[in-house]
Amino acid sequence: MRYSKQRELVLQKVEQLCDHPTAEEIYDEAIKECPGLSLGTVYRNLNSLVDAGRVRRVCIPGKADRFDHTLCWHSHMYCTVCGGVVDADVDEKQVMKLVKNQKGAVQDCAVVLFGVCEECLKKQAAQ
Template sequence: MTKRNTIQRQLVIAAVRFLADHPTAEEVYDRITMEYPDISKGTVYRNLNSLVESGLLGKVSVPSGADRFDHILTRHYHIKCTHCGMFMNVEDMDYIEGLDEKVGEVTGFKMEDHDIVFNGVCPECQKLEAKEKN
């Protein structure tokens, strides 16, 4: 059974692309309701999940945080600022192929998937910290 390409699906995809910094479901909903205030939160959430299941969007699970959605479907790494919450792609870094298999060999797990999110302090927050110390 194929999913219909409804206006709601198109709005969700457009919002994730517009909010290119890996928006949460709530941020996608907020963006869409700026122009379409009658759309329900449930509709946005269902469409996000459906688009992830069909492979049209990616989902990044963030420990101790809300899931993030991504329009870039090639494998890549992410980084999150532990101070301000900024979330972004790690650019110019090759993805390590075969990592799932290696982890499976070492642990005995049957691997299904993985998300790698690095945590650190972004340059802007580092500047603010330095100013506060002076």
């Protein structure tokens, strides 16, 4: 992958925004440093970074893709109240056992939990 100032800026924003940002959220932050940047350029660079294994795509069915700088396998939880995405504590050994028992060749596995995040639960309890 050739060096690109814009790609490096996009990667930097994914790393700084630790909350699994969308392309639009990355764009909103990056445009402050690079006013000529387009949303299309952000998408192209994110796709290049994913393809190069420098960023991980987090797919939430029916929602915009999120991007994660943590590359090792881990799970996520989507909050149905605030729309946030946080890392989830899932037993990797159990998941790998399920994957191992499948017929065919599993190429990837993503676990996304849907529920209410800790912050939203606290807010609900306070009301």
